[in-house]
Amino acid sequence: MHYRRFGKTEMELSVFTLGAMRFLESDTNAIATIEKALDLGINHIETAKGYGKSEVFIGAAMAAGLARRREEFYLTTKIPPTEDPATMAQLIDQSLRRLQVDFVDNFDIHGINTPAHLEMVRNPDGCMKAVQAAVVQGKIRHVGFSTHGSLAVILGAIETDLFASVNLHYYYFNQHNEPAVQRAAEKDMGVFIISPSDKGGMLYTPPPLLQDLCAPFSPLYINDRFLLSDLRVHTLSLGAANPQEFGDHRVAWDMVGPLTPEEQAVLARLDRQYGVLGGDRCSQCFACLPCPEQINIPEVLRLRNMAIAFEMQSFGEYRYKMFEHAGHWFPGRKANHCTDCGDCLPRCPEVLEIPRLLRDAHQRLHTVEGKRLWE
Ligand code: SF4
Ligand code: SF4
Structure with missing residues (x-):
């Protein structure tokens, strides 16, 4: 230690x-x-x-x-x-x-x-x-x-x-x-x-x-x-x-x-793996907020990034079900509340089709509702 x-x-x-x-x-x-x-x-x-x-x-x-x-x-x-x-x-x-x-x-x-x-x-x-x-x-x-x-x-x-x-x-x-x-x-x-x-x-x-x-x-x-x-x-x-x-x-x-060369190589490999998301990768800049429907766009798309690039499906479901159930501990509404209003679109430097990606994220990650660990 x-x-x-x-x-x-x-x-x-x-x-x-x-x-x-x-x-x-x-x-x-x-x-x-x-x-x-x-x-x-x-x-x-x-x-x-x-x-x-x-x-x-x-x-x-x-x-x-x-x-x-x-x-x-x-x-x-x-x-x-x-x-x-x-x-x-x-x-x-x-x-x-x-x-x-x-x-x-x-x-x-x-x-x-x-x-x-x-x-x-x-x-x-x-x-x-x-x-x-x-x-x-x-x-x-x-x-x-x-x-x-x-x-x-x-x-x-x-x-x-x-x-x-x-x-x-x-x-x-x-x-x-x-x-x-x-x-x-x-x-x-x-x-x-x-x-x-x-x-x-x-x-x-x-x-x-x-x-x-x-x-x-x-x-x-x-x-x-x-x-x-x-x-x-x-x-x-x-x-x-x-x-x-x-x-x-x-x-x-x-x-x-410091990180050894082998550890650095693994982190570089993980960084490269985000490439499988192609043009749909959310870079987590948070510029799209606020959303009038209070959708936590960056967090939803982070979970989508992880589910697709690293097959972290269980983690994505676990966190996604917390939306709307943990108050300020995990703020924001689920992606299915998107009304296609388009407010976020001009703010996204990656020019992502945010409503489409949100619908996809909801379809992938929505399961049952959740609570914080200690409840
Ligand atoms: S298009 Fe959807 S995600 Fe974007 S600001 Fe409007 S409701 Fe929010
Ligand atoms: S502005 Fe675009 S790239 Fe940045 S967090 Fe929002 S969706 Fe992701």
């Missing part, structure tokens, strides 16, 4: 973090999973008020003996933005009680996803007042934010200078947030990648074509290396649900340094 300075927090975090959103079974399973993570050298555990019973399970683990190992790990929890400081203060105390700790090393505002959330944290009389009071009281050591929002919202949150770290989506298969990673690096912020294996492409169950393209490595490994060879990135979430689920990342966490 390797460790990286998490930006200006000065915490030396393991390059993998135990993301505790999948502790859905029992407190004994949570205890065993945390113990296993610590034994493997993982020194950062990340949870949230919103992750079901995750905080309670971690609290049970603390009471059952984990407290004796408190010096061995950093603990992060997250709470969504609130309108007023009193509510936030109450929620912070509630999380500390549930976790059975006096303080958390790191606290994230959970989900600065919309311009309204950004205004809530910018408000000098809003929830950040309570967060900053909790820092003074020793309940919180460092403050960051997590986000599923647009690049503009993420950059806006970074520019507030209220936060020492950011927890965001950025993967080989989704590089749109790269300017936020760069800006965070310029501001010496910690950069924590959300769910690289799952949201990064369900890479633990890759289709045969993707496996072939990544050979002799695994797709999971290649994405880990894409991220960790980039020194602006500090730690990746590993959402193990039980002690058996750590194995796949172990090759990557023992690797340091």
Whole structure:
């Protein structure tokens, strides 16, 4: 296991973090999973008020003996933005009680996803007042934010200078947030990648074509290396649900340094594979937005890109069914709402036939409806 300075927090975090959103079974399973993570050298555990019973399970683990190992790990929890400081203060105390700790090393505002959330944290009389009071009281050591929002919202949150770290989506298969990673690096912020294996492409169950393209490595490994060879990135979430689920990342966490020639060759092969999309490739520039029907055109077409170029059909279906069911966590409506109004067409530098591609994407990817993982 390797460790990286998490930006200006000065915490030396393991390059993998135990993301505790999948502790859905029992407190004994949570205890065993945390113990296993610590034994493997993982020194950062990340949870949230919103992750079901995750905080309670971690609290049970603390009471059952984990407290004796408190010096061995950093603990992060997250709470969504609130309108007023009193509510936030109450929620912070509630999380500390549930976790059975006096303080958390790191606290994230959970989900600065919309311009309204950004205004809530910018408000000098809003929830950040309570967060900053909790820092003074020793309940919180460092403050960051997590986000599923647009690049503009993420950059806006970074520019507030209220936060020492950011927890965001950025993967080989989704590089749109790269300017936020760069800006965070310029501001010496910690950069924590959300769910690289799952949201990064369900890479633990890759289709045969993707496996072939990544050979002799695994797709999971290649994405880990894409991220960790980039020194602006500090730690990746590993959402193990039980002690058996750590194995796949172990090759990557023992690797340091820049990409090897073999790894570079695989990434170049993946880049070339987008060529199979021909003139229908969405380049993810986001210039087509806004759509009056609130269709998340770039994300729909990203899923289409992946389904066609890499046969990542299951991933495409998994994410597509989230539209209209996860609110600001995964915004936008499904592609079948396109009215052919044509507003987006002059804005697309690739001159894509967007309505046709949206219809095709819907036909390929529409299945049953979905919910967020922790619901
Ligand atoms: S043509 Fe369809 S996708 Fe484009 S702006 Fe109109 S409704 Fe939205
Ligand atoms: S403008 Fe065109 S290329 Fe850019 S994201 Fe929208 S559809 Fe894709």
